[in-house]
Amino acid sequence: MAADLLRALVLERRVWLDEAYNTATKQMDPRNERRAPEVETRWVFISANRQIQLAVSVASYFRDSDKYVAFFEFPSVEYEYMGTADFGTDGYFARVIGERIATQIGNALARVQPREIVLLGMNDIEKGYLVARFPKKILFESESAAEVADHLRLDGTFTGDIHCRPSEAIRGLLKARREQKRIVYDERAESLPSTQFGHGRGLIAIEEDGDLHDLAAINLAQACGLDVVLLPPVTRDDLRSLPHDLRDWSKDHSHHAFQSWKRWVRLSMEGIDLSRYEFATFFTNGLPYGLFVRNSIPCSHVLKSLGSGLAILNAISQEHAPDQFGSALLFSPQVFQSEETSEIQKLLLGDGFRSKLLLGREATVKNIDSFGAYYPYDVFHICSHGGETEGYLTSQSFRDRNGDGHSAEYYEVVGFGPIEDGQVVVRSKLIYHKLDGHLWNSSALKSFPSYVFEDLMKAIKSDETDGVVRVPTRAPIAFSCHIQCHSSIHQGEFQQLSGFGNPVVFNNSCSSSRELAVSFISAGARCYIGTLWKIGNETASEAAVRFYKAVLAQRNLLEGFHKMVMAINDPKYRDVYLFWGFHFSELKRPADAEGLALFAALMFTWRLYFKKITTTQDAEVKRNLLPVLRFLRDQILFDLQQRGFPAPPEFDEGAG
Numbered sequence: 001m002a003a004d005l006l007r008a009l010v011l012e013r014r015v016w017l018d019e020a021y022n023t024a025t026k027q028m029d030p031r032n033e034r035r036a037p038e039v040e041t042r043w044v045f046i047s048a049n050r051q052i053q054l055a056v057s058v059a060s061y062f063r064d065s066d067k068y069v070a071f072f073e074f075p076s077v078e079y080e081y082m083g084t085a086d087f088g089t090d091g092y093f094a095r096v097i098g099e100r101i102a103t104q105i106g107n108a109l110a111r112v113q114p115r116e117i118v119l120l121g122m123n124d125i126e127k128g129y130l131v132a133r134f135p136k137k138i139l140f141e142s143e144s145a146a147e148v149a150d151h152l153r154l155d156g157t158f159t160g161d162i163h164c165r166p167s168e169a170i171r172g173l174l175k176a177r178r179e180q181k182r183i184v185y186d187e188r189a190e191s192l193p194s195t196q197f198g199h200g201r202g203l204i205a206i207e208e209d210g211d212l213h214d215l216a217a218i219n220l221a222q223a224c225g226l227d228v229v230l231l232p233p234v235t236r237d238d239l240r241s242l243p244h245d246l247r248d249w250s251k252d253h254s255h256h257a258f259q260s261w262k263r264w265v266r267l268s269m270e271g272i273d274l275s276r277y278e279f280a281t282f283f284t285n286g287l288p289y290g291l292f293v294r295n296s297i298p299c300s301h302v303l304k305s306l307g308s309g310l311a312i313l314n315a316i317s318q319e320h321a322p323d324q325f326g327s328a329l330l331f332s333p334q335v336f337q338s339e340e341t342s343e344i345q346k347l348l349l350g351d352g353f354r355s356k357l358l359l360g361r362e363a364t365v366k367n368i369d370s371f372g373a374y375y376p377y378d379v380f381h382i383c384s385h386g387g388e389t390e391g392y393l394t395s396q397s398f399r400d401r402n403g404d405g406h407s408a409e410y411y412e413v414v415g416f417g418p419i420e421d422g423q424v425v426v427r428s429k430l431i432y433h434k435l436d437g438h439l440w441n442s443s444a445l446k447s448f449p450s451y452v453f454e455d456l457m458k459a460i461k462s463d464e465t466d467g468v469v470r471v472p473t474r475a476p477i478a479f480s481c482h483i484q485c486h487s488s489i490h491q492g493e494f495q496q497l498s499g500f501g502n503p504v505v506f507n508n509s510c511s512s513s514r515e516l517a518v519s520f521i522s523a524g525a526r527c528y529i530g531t532l533w534k535i536g537n538e539t540a541s542e543a544a545v546r547f548y549k550a551v552l553a554q555r556n557l558l559e560g561f562h563k564m565v566m567a568i569n570d571p572k573y574r575d576v577y578l579f580w581g582f583h584f585s586e587l588k589r590p591a592d593a594e595g596l597a598l599f600a601a602l603m604f605t606w607r608l609y610f611k612k613i614t615t616t617q618d619a620e621v622k623r624n625l626l627p628v629l630r631f632l633r634d635q636i637l638f639d640l641q642q643r644g645f646p647a648p649p650e651f652d653e654g655a656g
Contacts, residue, residue, distance in 0.1 A: 037068045076126070079125070116138050339383050363486045380497070384484045
């Protein structure tokens, strides 16, 4: 009886969510800069990353749209889709990338339910990853902008032509939309301007890489009625020294390398008057613009390397969702004499949020893994030590499949934690440094055959120790950011957060806005707040409480963040925090006093994994899913007990 009642509650909840979502999207106020725009649901576009000119030509037809038109970039993949990527086979890492991007796009589109998916300039191998996930009847393939416009019945009338260089396709899109003209690619065309100033109350600033991520950001700016400026590109190699520069500068605020970065940002933004805007969003490969402009206005950042199109659509969808889980996850090993977790719990409780506390001995590696990934929550607050840590510098020699010898250097950071039955899991994070004397990701490695990297990974994964030398490091390792847990460390590596949700994550630990930001954002965080260098405990605690008070009073996350940083008086920590996310994101007040949304999400996630484990033929997948099912079962049982229900038979020990 209890099981039938709860199933009915879950079903009723899902129907209500669908109806409320449809009502909310119809009542959207278009081009309100402070609100998430409505999404165009008739069509979405997935383009091969090499087809930027084609994608821009198609996007130019949406010159009058006040909805966000979704464009996704799909990577170049040389190996066909196999369903599962088996380590040891050629193309393993390429297939993992292809499958992951296809899955992420599929998850994002599940919320939008588009009428048609247009594939632009993709080859048969790349299309295979998408055909396996989407009904073929809603896929339309094309390599011609005119053909796409004709098929979708888009308005093909223009007032003239814009001639632009193929390398300046993004600039051409800005000018073509403003002047209602068609794009014509011409290598001999004059260079185009990199700005589009109008009367927007907000600014979108984009590091100009000339790719699909730039296009997605421009579409967001148009849907919100914001001004656009293109900034000089910054590569990951350029940013390699930034963590050390920030660390050195934080000691006395006089480090010369930091001053060089500050000068570079000032020159890049020359002619831009930030004071005329209410907020700015920077699409970047990792440069903390908010720091360099001293957060003079509310500044948010979007990490381009993780896919601007995905980040934008997930953030917009989350804002349109009529309800949230109404829960928060608070994590602290309680290593500080005074901290903010109890005060934050009270604030959230007063707003209607239920808190799951992982404190003291409960703040384990296992718990942050399980609750962080599978438990439904809207807010994840972390209070702990963090930053770079020590490990090993490892040298390894190997031979590739042709018998040629190579040498690799990489750093290893090791973490461990008990799981169950007395077992301990050991996780090693590798940070690649050099291959045959060349810095990792340097231009010199681009000439190496892809099989060399495949064979390197196989050598690292093998149990052979010949040619392997490990030397303990005496200094913290760059990009080795961690979260201190009870008795060990967690390296912030998640495949998902909040049971496929898009939560707000405030990682109030030292130096938490670099690689940890990448990990959390790629796993689904729609807003991530971290620190750029070490921060004092008292300042961190006071700042976090201010943030939640401001957000719960006015709901907008960026506004709450700006009030927090403006209230920090200690000049050493004045701009230590960085906001990753969007200007329109809010933390809604829970509308569900009984916690049914939380229970429904637990049930849905459990059934999803139960279906997977009962249908997969892969023994390793079954083995890996069993702990997940047990965790979710325990949380459902706990929720039932809190409500006074007896456990349904299907949740008895041993049932699944």
